[in-house]
Amino acid sequence: MSILSIISISLCAIFAENAVFSQLFGMTLFTKKSGSIRSAAGTGVAVAVSMAALSVVSWFLDFALISPLGLEYLRTVTLVLTAVCLSGLTDVALRKKAPELIEKMGISLPLVTVNTATLGAMLVTSVSGYNMIEALVYGLFSGAGFLAAITLFAAIRERLEYSDIPKWLEGLPITFITAGLVALAFMGFRGISFM
């Protein structure tokens, strides 16, 4: 493993394989929480942290449990169960130790941290054959990509509110069309071969 492969994984995770705009991970959360920069940043941080942590956990599960015992057919169930349990435990711990943090974020942790973005990152690290460092780097930068995408997009949406939009596109339709245009821009990072 060289420093070069780490750099390539991190650039790939944040730009070319951006969790939102090229993998379409976490679209539901992305649409619902990108209304204001504040809620977008809160959700983005929660998702980014859980993506980084759960990627490593997922690598460990694959390394210690799934691959040696030949349990590939139980991969989905194992990963989902682990993600739900871990975020539930974190929720309980945070409520005990730092109730004001939970209050500030205004979210129910298991519902935000177990979604297509986190499970997607877990599945990618689980099947890709990364080693531990690579899994950690992938999770960190993939999460950073999600955070960047949702925050930038929230800023665009805040500006959209003051612009003159055709009546039939107001609300969610224009949101998706804008997301499509941003995704088109992100395609530039992968070159022409997006197929």
Next chain:
Amino acid sequence: MKKVVAFLKKSVVFENSALVLMLGLCPLLAVSKSMTDGILFGVCAVFVLVSSGVIISLITKLIPDKIKTAVCMVTAAFFVAVAELLLHAFLPDVFDSLGIYLPLLTVSGIAFKNAETAEKALVGTAALTGLATGTGYFALLVVMSFIRELFGNGTLFGMRIFSEDYAALVLLSPAGALLLFGFILALFKKLISYLKEKEEN
């Protein structure tokens, strides 16, 4: 009968899980590249929603409140695993092209919402709710994958309809999926307001 029709209308059109509640978007946008993938993914979704709804409504009294979320998700994950194994055995090509998006159905909100309704319902109602939710999702998958495959690639079910030179390749990319979904959403909003007006009169 009238009640059933009204129920179906409500859950397929007025409360369409993807178009109105914005659930299950990630796999929907990702797998609708070709008709075969779209339709088979839709079938898997209906299967998962119906069977996990039935199981959850049967065991709901046995589950403590605190771990209800976990149980709902694991039940859905179990049926997704069943669907995965069946696809892997009989249609390996489709299994490969769906990739990691089939497991993502478990946590994509649509299964969770369905489980939440099933908790409070009897077995029959739970099955019907799963079927109706799944049908709405399935219909949207068919529409999206039809447009994307025909105009993005010039084929339908892999058969060539017109030359590749005239195809709008962008429709096959994630960007194309998002743009198309935006326009479908706008049309759907029109349809809903038209239907509501008609019902009021």
